[in-house]
Amino acid sequence: MGIFWRVLSAERLKMSKSFVWLLVIGSPAVAMLIGALANMEEEGQMITWEVLLSVMSLFHAMFFLPVLSGVFAALICRAEHADGGWKQLLALPVTRTSVYLAKYTMIMALLAAVQLLFFAAVLGVGALRGVDVPIPWTMFLASIFGGWLACMPLAALQLAISQSWSSFGAPLALNVTLTMPNMLIANSSTYGPYDPWLQPMLAMSPFGEDRFGAFNLPLESLITVVLGSLILFLAVGLFSFRRKAV
Amino acid sequence: MLVTEVKKMTQAVIETTNLLKEYRGRAAVEHLNLNIGKGEIYGFLGPNGAGKTTTIRMLLGLIKPTSGSIKIFGQDLKRNKLQILRKVGSLVESPSYYGHLSALDNLEAIRRILNVPKSRIAEVLDIVSLTGEEKRPVKGFSLGMKQRLGIAAALLGSPELLILDEPTNGLDPSGIQEIRSLIKRLPVEEGITVLVSSHLLSEIEQMAGTVGIIRSGRMVYQDTIAHLQQQAAGDLRLAVSEPEEALILANRRGCGGTLQEGRITLPRMSDVRVALLIKELVENGHAIYRVEEHRQSLEEFFLQVVEGGQSV
Ligand SMILES: Nc1ncnc2c1ncn2[C@@H]1O[C@H](COP(=O)(O)OP(=O)(O)OP(=O)(O)O)[C@@H](O)[C@H]1O
Ligand SMILES: [Mg+2]
Numbered sequence: 001m002g003i004f005w006r007v008l009s010a011e012r013l014k015m016s017k018s019f020v021w022l023l024v025i026g027s028p029a030v031a032m033l034i035g036a037l038a039n040m041e042e043e044g045q046m047i048t049w050e051v052l053l054s055v056m057s058l059f060h061a062m063f064f065l066p067v068l069s070g071v072f073a074a075l076i077c078r079a080e081h082a083d084g085g086w087k088q089l090l091a092l093p094v095t096r097t098s099v100y101l102a103k104y105t106m107i108m109a110l111l112a113a114v115q116l117l118f119f120a121a122v123l124g125v126g127a128l129r130g131v132d133v134p135i136p137w138t139m140f141l142a143s144i145f146g147g148w149l150a151c152m153p154l155a156a157l158q159l160a161i162s163q164s165w166s167s168f169g170a171p172l173a174l175n176v177t178l179t180m181p182n183m184l185i186a187n188s189s190t191y192g193p194y195d196p197w198l199q200p201m202l203a204m205s206p207f208g209e210d211r212f213g214a215f216n217l218p219l220e221s222l223i224t225v226v227l228g229s230l231i232l233f234l235a236v237g238l239f240s241f242r243r244k245a246v
Numbered sequence: 247m248l249v250t251e252v253k254k255m256t257q258a259v260i261e262t263t264n265l266l267k268e269y270r271g272r273a274a275v276e277h278l279n280l281n282i283g284k285g286e287i288y289g290f291l292g293p294n295g296a297g298k299t300t301t302i303r304m305l306l307g308l309i310k311p312t313s314g315s316i317k318i319f320g321q322d323l324k325r326n327k328l329q330i331l332r333k334v335g336s337l338v339e340s341p342s343y344y345g346h347l348s349a350l351d352n353l354e355a356i357r358r359i360l361n362v363p364k365s366r367i368a369e370v371l372d373i374v375s376l377t378g379e380e381k382r383p384v385k386g387f388s389l390g391m392k393q394r395l396g397i398a399a400a401l402l403g404s405p406e407l408l409i410l411d412e413p414t415n416g417l418d419p420s421g422i423q424e425i426r427s428l429i430k431r432l433p434v435e436e437g438i439t440v441l442v443s444s445h446l447l448s449e450i451e452q453m454a455g456t457v458g459i460i461r462s463g464r465m466v467y468q469d470t471i472a473h474l475q476q477q478a479a480g481d482l483r484l485a486v487s488e489p490e491e492a493l494i495l496a497n498r499r500g501c502g503g504t505l506q507e508g509r510i511t512l513p514r515m516s517d518v519r520v521a522l523l524i525k526e527l528v529e530n531g532h533a534i535y536r537v538e539e540h541r542q543s544l545e546e547f548f549l550q551v552v553e554g555g556q557s558v
Contacts, residue, residue: 003359010355018346085342088399091306092359093332246308 003094007102011076015106020075024110027064028117031056035125047131049122053143054205056122061147061204062182066197068114069151070175072107073158074168081166086246096242100163104234107155108148115148146203150222153229154196160237163244193225196233257284258320259407259439260305265314267300267463274300275463278314282441282456285433289454289471290443293552297463298443299339302411305441306336318407332360335405337413341396345385349376349395352384353402360403370398374428390421397428408432410442414449426453447548461552478547480540482520484510487533495530496523511540 035056040047080086089099119140126135161171179197192198202222258281265278275297282288292298303309305316307327316323318330343352353367371377374394379387384395393413400408410429414422430453432438444450450457451471459467467474485508486492493510496503501523503512512523520537527534 006359006361010358013351013355013358014344014347017351079342079344083340083342084338087303087306087308087338088336088342088356088396090308091331091334091336091338092356093328093403094359095328245310246303 004098004102007094007098008105011102011106014079015076015110018075020072020110023068023071024113025117027060027068027114028121030064031060031118032121032125034059035122036128040129046133047126047129048133049126049131049136050139052126052129052131053122053140056125057118057143057147057204058201060118061201063179065111065114065147065151065200065204066154066179066182067176069107069111069155070158070162070172072110073155073162074171076103076106076159077162078168081168086244090246096244097238100159100238100241103163104156104159107159108152111151111155112148115144119144143204146222147200150199150203150226153199153226153233156230156233156237157196160233160240163237163241193222194229196229199226258282259284259286259318260288260441261317261320262301262305263315263317265301265304265316266312267297267304267309268312273463275304275460278460278463278465280458280465281468282439284439285437286456287429287433287440287442287454289447289450289457290441290460291445291447291450291457291548291552292443292460293445296445296460298445298460299411300463301460302336302338302409302441302443305409306334306338307331308338332403333406334409335400335403335407336409336411337393337396337400338409338411340415341392341399343384343387343392343395346383348381349384349387349398350380352395353380353399356399356402362403366402366404370401373401374398375424390417390424393417393421393425394428397425404436406438408438408440410440412443412445414444422449429453447545451544459548459551467551474547475544478541478544481514482512483536483538483540484512484527484534485536485538486510486527487535492527492532495527499523499526 035052038055040051040055080089090096122140123135158171158175161174165171175197182195182198182201193202199222203226260280260282262278262280265275265280266273267275278297278301280301290298290301300309304311305318305323307323319333321330323330344355347355349371350367353370354364357364357367367380368377371380374397376391376394376398379391384392387395393416397410397413400410413429414425417425426449429440429442432440442450442454447457451474454471456470457467457474458465483506484492489505489508489510493503493505496510496512499522501512501515501519503510505511524534524537
């Protein structure tokens, strides 16, 4: 356990002072722009938080969260793939499990930062556009936290791919390619919930009345699928990393 | 003899037994029995593709041997990997670094894992003479500086064993000299054992006490540099007044000489036999103009060993 925290602390230092912070603020900034400019007022009606959240989260959850999960996974392995990085790191007194879990934790921490900034962006835009109904905290927290939770399997899958492919670009290209059909798969209640690239969007959309396709799914089933695939992807990645020839 | 054997066994820092690594049925390293004593600088020599890096990766637990065992500090590597690695510093092939971070931050990241005092960073920077450059991003460093940073990183945990794979790769002569004198100082100052690989004997011979030469995955020579120098000691050359007759006389004594450019060339022989031969030649009326020992350079000898021309 001590080793895990020490590796995590080293990983944090390695990620700091890099352009990763630009990526963290990117999506919330875009969401803010969309929220500030979108035409949401229906005749004479006030904007509700639900509407604001769905408008702002659409692009964020459908596109940015899956892509960022892959980008962070690739970034966290990049320096190790260059030169003798894995050799240097794994010849230190560390266990491979702690290195892998520390890297995974870093990805999830970065995604948590993205979600918190996104939340701040929603609240900010709401205040700007004069939404004056009470803030539905439960719904917000479920959406923000749910979106983060739903990134976990994808991040685990992307880390598994990034640690084994020495290329930086290939896992990213694969990731973006598989993110693109999200809008199509969202219509399928059969496959949708099992698509790791779609899960963040399913989890973040407010659970209101008019649900369709994969959205028409109880939260509990989504959580079950998410946790199940998380354990699967994490186990596969860890297994392969522990046997990796460096 | 028995006493020295026992002594060597208790002091071995690295000891491998029948180490074998196969890639798809092809052996990259086989029957490797390394024995490196405490405080030694061990030169691990071999041409490209001989299996040096493969061996070093096995010693660091980065790849698993196909068979055979590795003991470091007398402990089995498989069972006590963490304890062993805690006392080992390494630089394998090229140094790794985070280009956007300064040398200081690069070392700090490793320091956090090793959990050594912060003051150690300044110490290792001083050892590799990077003091004053530590705040610059490493991507602006020259190859030599990066290499020295890699060595600094390897020294950070105050290791008892330092494993350096071709630390002078790509450096200019002064860079090579700098790294060489740095490595030479270490065992004296810090009491550490060093395993340093290279494909050039000339790079190693001035610092290593013992050398192991590996060819196509097999150890073909393992002994002290002094012994290597003896082995390399070459022929005797004689310039005499009547070479043909002198040669017949010498060969009648079983010297096995040949005539080259008008000189008699004789393979290495003991001082006593040289004295006897000269005496006999003089007694038979030969005038002896010159007696020279033609020393084969170590490098020539090394090449012979490496190319398989000589079995040692
Ligand atoms: N992952 C691998 N898969 C297949 N063969 C490998 C692998 N790694 C090494 N080899 C083979 O093992 C042999 C030894 O390689 P190694 O890198 O240990 O040589 P080396 O002595 O370090 O050479 P160099 O001086 O070029 O660094 C080579 O023939 C190489 O092709
Ligand atoms: Mg090599």
